[in-house]
Amino acid sequence: MIEAIVLDWAGTTVDYGSRAPIIAFKNAFAHFSIDLSEETIRQDVGLDKLTHVRKMLPEPEVSSSWEANHPAIPLAKATEEIYAQFQVEINKVLADTAQLKPGMTDFIKFANTHHIQLATTTGYNQAMLNQILPLAAKQGYNPAYNITSEQTNHVGRPNSDMVDLALKKMNISDPAHVIKVGDTVNDILEGKKRWHNFNWRCRRGQLNRAITARIQSLRHWGA
Known part of the structure; x- marks a missing residue:
């Protein structure tokens, strides 16, 4: 679950x-x-x-x-x-640039309906994130825990310290019940350090060459 x-x-x-x-x-x-x-x-x-x-x-x-x-x-x-x-x-x-991406409204409804906790990690510092949080909240996105590397002694990605703190705040001891979602190589490395059997999936429709090259790069690092 x-x-x-x-x-x-x-x-x-x-x-x-x-x-x-x-x-x-x-x-x-x-x-x-x-x-x-x-x-x-x-x-x-x-x-x-x-x-x-x-x-x-x-x-x-x-x-x-x-x-x-x-x-x-x-x-x-x-x-x-x-x-x-x-x-x-x-x-x-x-x-x-703080608009929610397409599909986020449905995702938020799904998470709320199924009582799934939401937390975040980021490469932004706290001051930057503090600008985004109220704008996202106005669009219906308000994760319970938002972790920056300033909360983990400035240890961020590719290490898993931010994810570890998020799980601790959510009182989750078994990471097998948690999904990590991100769009970068360093998100993948963060996940691999926390979940040794970490894998990733990319949902895609039409892809241009730049996006295809990026996916190939993510595959190289990810799984």
């Missing part, structure tokens, strides 16, 4: 295509004269955003652009400055 479902936010339940973090990352790096590709950003989506910046900076095209444009500022300092700018940029787009 399914007792609970733990879901991601951007790209999974709200913000179709996970546009908010993509736009914010592109604009944050552009602020420092770095043209960041969407492909580079999507390689590590699902991480907390500070870790995501750290992961992207060593990419050759990123580090070389930084050193060319800001030779006096080391990469370690660059992480702090870009993350600070990311927070400025994400605040500009969170509200406009």
